[in-house]
Amino acid sequence: MLSGLLAPTSGKATVCGFDIATQPLEVKRRIGVLPESLGLFDDLTIGEHLLLTAQIYGLTKQQSHLRIEQLLRVLSLAGGRDTFAAHGSHGMRKKTAFAMALLPNPEVLFLDEPFEAIDPATSQIMRELLVSAAARGITVFLTSHILPAVERIAHQFVMIREGKIVWNSSAAELPGSLEELYLELAEPPGSEQLEWLASGQS
Amino acid sequence: MARIRAILVALINAVRRDLKTVGSFSGNNLFVVGIAFLFLGDPGIFVRLFAFIGLVLFIPLSADPLRVLPRDRLAVWPLSTAERRALRILSPWLNPVTWLIVAMAVWKRVSVGLSAVAAAVFAFGFVLPSLPPARKGVWRRLPEFPGPLNHLIRKNLRETLSTLDFWCGAAVSDLSLGFRAAGRLPAEALLPMTMLVMFAFSTYAQTLFGLDGDGGMTRYRLLPVPGWQIVVAKDVPFILVSVVMTLPLAPSAGVAAALSALATGHHASVIHHSNQVRWRFSSGVSFGMSIFQVTVMSLAAAAVHAFPLLV
Numbered sequence: 001m002l003s004g005l006l007a008p009t010s011g012k013a014t015v016c017g018f019d020i021a022t023q024p025l026e027v028k029r030r031i032g033v034l035p036e037s038l039g040l041f042d043d044l045t046i047g048e049h050l051l052l053t054a055q056i057y058g059l060t061k062q063q064s065h066l067r068i069e070q071l072l073r074v075l076s077l078a079g080g081r082d083t084f085a086a087h088g089s090h091g092m093r094k095k096t097a098f099a100m101a102l103l104p105n106p107e108v109l110f111l112d113e114p115f116e117a118i119d120p121a122t123s124q125i126m127r128e129l130l131v132s133a134a135a136r137g138i139t140v141f142l143t144s145h146i147l148p149a150v151e152r153i154a155h156q157f158v159m160i161r162e163g164k165i166v167w168n169s170s171a172a173e174l175p176g177s178l179e180e181l182y183l184e185l186a187e188p189p190g191s192e193q194l195e196w197l198a199s200g201q202s
Numbered sequence: 203m204a205r206i207r208a209i210l211v212a213l214i215n216a217v218r219r220d221l222k223t224v225g226s227f228s229g230n231n232l233f234v235v236g237i238a239f240l241f242l243g244d245p246g247i248f249v250r251l252f253a254f255i256g257l258v259l260f261i262p263l264s265a266d267p268l269r270v271l272p273r274d275r276l277a278v279w280p281l282s283t284a285e286r287r288a289l290r291i292l293s294p295w296l297n298p299v300t301w302l303i304v305a306m307a308v309w310k311r312v313s314v315g316l317s318a319v320a321a322a323v324f325a326f327g328f329v330l331p332s333l334p335p336a337r338k339g340v341w342r343r344l345p346e347f348p349g350p351l352n353h354l355i356r357k358n359l360r361e362t363l364s365t366l367d368f369w370c371g372a373a374v375s376d377l378s379l380g381f382r383a384a385g386r387l388p389a390e391a392l393l394p395m396t397m398l399v400m401f402a403f404s405t406y407a408q409t410l411f412g413l414d415g416d417g418g419m420t421r422y423r424l425l426p427v428p429g430w431q432i433v434v435a436k437d438v439p440f441i442l443v444s445v446v447m448t449l450p451l452a453p454s455a456g457v458a459a460a461l462s463a464l465a466t467g468h469h470a471s472v473i474h475h476s477n478q479v480r481w482r483f484s485s486g487v488s489f490g491m492s493i494f495q496v497t498v499m500s501l502a503a504a505a506v507h508a509f510p511l512l513v
Contacts, residue, residue, distance in 0.1 A: 005423050028426035039421035041414065043360040044353060045342070052353035056425055082342070085417075 002141075003033045003110045016107050029057070032101030034111040038093050039100075042086035046077055046096045049085065050103060057104035071099040074125060090117045098126060102133075109133065111142040115149045127153050151178040161186045205281060206288055209271070210296070216270040217296050224263065226478070227255050229485030231405045232370065232398075234492040255483070258370045260299065260320075262481040264327025268293040299324055347438070351427075354435035361413040362406065362439050364480045371403035371447050379450040393507045396451040397500060400459035403444065404499060405484040407460075407467030408491060410436040412478030419475070433472070437464050454510060455503040462502040466495040 001008050002015055004024050012019065018026040033039075040049060050071065054064035072078040075095045085093055094117055101109055109130070115123050123146075131153050134140050144150045150157075157174065159167035159182060166185045174181065183189055227233050236251035268276075268289070281289070294300050303324050306317045347355045362368055378395040381387040387395070410433070411419065422432055441460050448456025470487040478484050486492040 003424065005420065025426050025428065028424060033424050035420050035424065037417045037420045039417050039424055041357050041418045041421065043357045043364075043413075048353050048356070052357075055350040055352060056427055058350070 002027075003031060003035070004028055005033075005035060029104075030107045032104060032106035032109045034094075034097050034101045034109075034114055036112040038097040040085040040093055040097060042084065045082050045084050046088060046092065047072075047081040049096055049100055053100045053103045059104065067103055067105075071103060074129070075099055076122060091119060091122070094118060095122060102129070106138065108139045109141065111140065113144055113146075114142055115144055115146040123149060147178045147182055159186045205279075206285055206292070209279075209289060210292060213267050213270065213293060213296050217267050220270070221298070223479045223482050224259060226485035227259070227366075227483040229405070229487075229489075229492070230255075230367065230402075230483040231486065231492050231496050232402045232483075234486075234489065235401050235496060238493075238496075254373075255370070258366055258373060259483075260323060261327035261330070262366065264297070264299045264324045265331045266294065266328050267296045269331050294328070299327075351431060351435045351438075354432070355438050358410075358436050359439035359442070362443055364413065365406055365478070366481060366483045367403050367406045368443060370483070371399045371443075374399045374402060375447040375450065382450055392452045393455055393503065396448050396453075396455050396507075397459065397503055399447050399451065400444065400456060400463065400499060400503070401496060403447065404459070404463035404467070404495060405486045405492065407440060407463040408470040408486045408495065409476055409478050409484045410440070410467070410471035411475055412471075412484065413480060415477070429472075433468060436471070440464060452503075452507055455507040458506040459499040459503040462499045463495060466491075466498050 002013060002020060004020065004027060008021050012021070014020065015027045016030045018030070020027050044052065047068070050068045051064065054068065059067070069078075072081060075098065077092065077095055077099065080088060080092050083092065085096065088096070094114070098111070098114060101111065111130075114126055114130075118126065127149060130140050130142070134153075134155075142150070142154070151171075155171055157167065157169060157171065157178065158165055167181065232251060232255060236248040239245075239247040239251075303317070303321050306312045306320055344356050344359055346352055374395065378387060378391075378399075411422075414422070425432070441457070441464070444456050444460035445453060448459075470491055474487045476485070476487065486495070
């Protein structure tokens, strides 16, 4: 809802001082979003997605060139620049959507599962980029089930179960590991065994 | 053989689902016009339009049924070389067009030349979807447009070119151009042929966002761009393609028809979003909407053609 993907039904919320219901364009100009569906067009190449973002957000040609080349290099996307999004791997698509979120230099980042389906090296680069962005004053909201990755970078943790907040604390207030807390509060693991596995029959 | 049978059953299901998408032509304005002529007592035009739609559908319908199986999946399945060969030989027979080609070859009333042409077109349609994406590079070479909507317009142009509405309209346009160049297209035929082109192409104006998919719709919601600009980025390629297709005929009537198609189709495109399938005919939201759109287009084009000073 804060990112503009869902229309609010009631209440009031602001992002960067702008009302999400009455000033949605002002909000969108100031945020970068990595949505769950990635939000890519099948008929645009990876390079064209970044150029589209640069032009829509009003970046100058020089800024666009500099930032796009750097993002393609840092996220190991340079080789896939001319690949249509429809033909790219999931990791490539994820990195493209992540690059689109960073490109306009937003004040707030909303990232949905940024570390899923990403190789370890790129995952580390993304974590470093996010830590550096947060250190420079960019607010980063991210949802993730890759708990060790989140534990390393987040300052504040919120766990939600069936639409209700079941944990909200700073990193310093965590009682133990994030994974243990998650399994205890949000999603207790199942105990059913698959007896037919390794039974010798296909 | 059990493995082959299991794969063929899966392919049959996939082909059956694919064939259902072919039925989208029944919601296309060209088909609606054919139905209208049927009710007006001219079944000949209906039959000709129906045959023409069938011809346009021939290439995409010829696609290899085996393409629906991901190559990686097929590679890791424990199939012997003989089983893979059997699958390669049997799978084309799941395609109804294969049987049609065989029937044409066997039926003595069809000439050898016609059968050969049909077989060649079938072979082209069969192989085309299996070509690596890099070979389809023609899609990359589209013109640049001024302004920040450049890449949205280019994307929308690519979408437009991947509908059978466009290819159907282009086929009529090219045929008309050929007849006109040969001096066999009378001046009175220019408006009807223009309208035929635009009827074929106009249903797309009811489903402008049909090929964007969920990802594309999500991105539209995130872009800091007013909604009307996103619609303009859809309109520009539609008008551009309409102008190019009707240029050899009656371009001013074509533009009038294109603008009318967009004016009547915007509401349906934005409010009644319906997903469309590439390389199939666009399907309008309702029969009533198609009748309304076709009527408005006809009136606008006829008025502009009859009174050129209006433009």
